Structures are given as structure tokens and as C-alpha cells.
Amino acid sequence: MNRSDLPRIIIFLIIAIIFPGNAGFAARETHYISDNSLKKYGVIFERETYSSHFIVIQGGKKFYFADGESVFVYNSRIYTLRSPPHVTPARIYLDADFVKNNLNVTRPSYKGDDPPPSDVNIPNKEKPSVALPETKNNYPDFIVIDPGHGGRDPGTLNKRYREKNITLATSRHLYKHLRKKFPQTRVYLTRHSDIFLNLEKRSDIANEIMRPGEMGIFISIHCNASFVSRVNGFEVFYLDSNPSNDEAREVSLRENGIADGPGYAKKLESVLINTQIQAESKMLARQINRSLLASMRGTTVGRGVRKADFSVLRGALMPSVLLEIGYLSNPREAAAMNQENYWQKISVGVENGIKAFVRNRPGME
Numbered sequence: 001m002n003r004s005d006l007p008r009i010i011i012f013l014i015i016a017i018i019f020p021g022n023a024g025f026a027a028r029e030t031h032y033i034s035d036n037s038l039k040k041y042g043v044i045f046e047r048e049t050y051s052s053h054f055i056v057i058q059g060g061k062k063f064y065f066a067d068g069e070s071v072f073v074y075n076s077r078i079y080t081l082r083s084p085p086h087v088t089p090a091r092i093y094l095d096a097d098f099v100k101n102n103l104n105v106t107r108p109s110y111k112g113d114d115p116p117p118s119d120v121n122i123p124n125k126e127k128p129s130v131a132l133p134e135t136k137n138n139y140p141d142f143i144v145i146d147p148g149h150g151g152r153d154p155g156t157l158n159k160r161y162r163e164k165n166i167t168l169a170t171s172r173h174l175y176k177h178l179r180k181k182f183p184q185t186r187v188y189l190t191r192h193s194d195i196f197l198n199l200e201k202r203s204d205i206a207n208e209i210m211r212p213g214e215m216g217i218f219i220s221i222h223c224n225a226s227f228v229s230r231v232n233g234f235e236v237f238y239l240d241s242n243p244s245n246d247e248a249r250e251v252s253l254r255e256n257g258i259a260d261g262p263g264y265a266k267k268l269e270s271v272l273i274n275t276q277i278q279a280e281s282k283m284l285a286r287q288i289n290r291s292l293l294a295s296m297r298g299t300t301v302g303r304g305v306r307k308a309d310f311s312v313l314r315g316a317l318m319p320s321v322l323l324e325i326g327y328l329s330n331p332r333e334a335a336a337m338n339q340e341n342y343w344q345k346i347s348v349g350v351e352n353g354i355k356a357f358v359r360n361r362p363g364m365e
């Protein structure tokens, strides 16, 4: 130590006194706490077999994690972590900052058999505070509208119409409508023109829009097709990796189609999909279906809420639905789907469905 170091040391000491927990933050390493040390505080870890995902539960609060991902999901909202969790076959290690801020623990100490990835020192805090925002708006923070297909992927075809054009026209109308009806919500389109977007890119766009603590909604717009030309109606799908029947599986195969690029399966594994987002997607699908039944009355029929394994819904970290607005294989319905009147009724149904979803959505406990 020489005299010129003195001012720096004094500043360091002042900081250390003001922020005792953060002393030495300039060269701070990540501190982790193991699942084993958290057990005695009633923290439960649920691991999914064959998956990098796990759930941390304490007193009715559920936090969703994925190995190596610097985010967690709580109450359908995404939050950033300073350091990703570290998962070994035997143990799960959580960032001590997360533990300190979000779990009700007092000075956990490491008592496990495995060496931890690093120190497990955490500053003594009398009352750990929950750092999550408690705001519950009566509108979503953002809505992403995804016009299905585009560019070299035309989607379903009939003699006169292409799915990609109808989905774009409908989505543009819906976009303008929702911007008017939800002035405080940011509304986006994944594509504005006839361009090709792979499915991964679509959910990436949605996820990039999301800021920590926000609640967003993702709606993908499609048209259905059947070998039986008189079949008509709209359907609302939500993600489920075990589709309810063969028909739903067939729809998901067609919609996933050529856009399923290489490496997609791997990407899926790294993305946090969780049961809460799925449950909320189901609620959103039901509300939109109910409102569409009202707005589409006299125009077409509702064929119900269905579950399907759509790749485009898999990557989104928010409540997501896929809307099949009608059947292109039905000549009358195909012509109707090219009318602004049809887009308007779809838009009103979606608007009211989102409003009902936000109203009835369970808040923070």
C-alpha cells in the first residue's frame, strides 16, 4: 500500500459501511445456495425428468427456472437473474441474490455434501424483501400479433386465396383495432409484409419485446383447411405438448410445416416453458373463444377451444394462443375471410377476450 491508494481505500470503506452486503462488489463473484441448504426453510425443488427446467416452491410461490438461463418466471412474468442457476445431477444451486430477494430465509448456510460452485455466504438480512413488482394493470403491457406463414411459406391454399395473405390482412386490421382499444399497451406485428419468418424468429420477436416484470400476450393468426368443403368455423388453440386428438395433431403438423428449421428442438429445450404459462394460455384461449362466439354470431360457428402442440407457441414466454379464423377449404368462408367485415368481427372478439382474460386473471398472492 502506498499513499496514492489511500483515497481509493477510503471510498471503498465508505461504500462497505453504507452497503455492508455489497462490500467488495467491485470484484464480486457469484454466490450460490444449494437446494440442500434451502430445504430447512421449507423451499421445495421440483425437477422435471429429461428436462433442464425446475420449479422452486415456497409458501405457495412458484418460481420457474431453466439450467443455464439467466431468467426466471414468476406469475407468468419474466425476471432477470444476476447469475444463471447451476444444475448438477445431485444438486441445484441458486444465485444467492435471488434467494435473498425472493425467498423467505434467514442466513442459510451451506451444509451439503457436495462442494458448492462457489462461496455460499449471504449477507444477513432481517427481513428478506420480495423484489417483484406488485402492480396489476387492467391491460396487458404488450400484445404481439403473429400473421401466420408468409414469403415462401404460403400456408394453406385454395384456388383463389392463400393463407399467408389472409392472415396478414386480418392481423393488420387487428393491430390497428387493438392499438385503438388498448392505448396503454404496446402492440406489435411479427411481420408487416409478405416475408418469410421461421417459427423460432416469431417467438423470439415476442420475447425480445418483453421487459422484466411485464405481462404480454401472443396471438398467432391462421386459417384452417379440411378435405370436407362444407366444414367451417373458427377454433382457438393453446399449447399442449400432448394434443387431445389426431385431428389436432394433424393441424399442428401442418402449421409447424416447413418453418421448423434445424436446431429448433434444441432451442426448445433451452426455453422456459412452464405449467403456469400453459394454464394462463388455456384461460386466454377460453376467454377469446367466448368473445368470438358473440362477435362472430351469424357469420360463422365456433368449433371450440382445443389444445395442440404448435411450435410457434412453444417458444413464447407469455400466455399464447393460435387462432384459426376460418376454413379456406370452404369457398363461402374463404370469400368471407377476405372481407374487412370479417376482420372487424375477429378483432372485436379478440379485444373482448383479452379484456376478460386480464380482468379474471389471478393476481399476485
Ligand SMILES: [Zn+2]
Pocket (backbone or CB within 6 Å): 148, 149, 155, 156, 163, 221, 222, 223, 255
Ligand atoms: Zn397456418
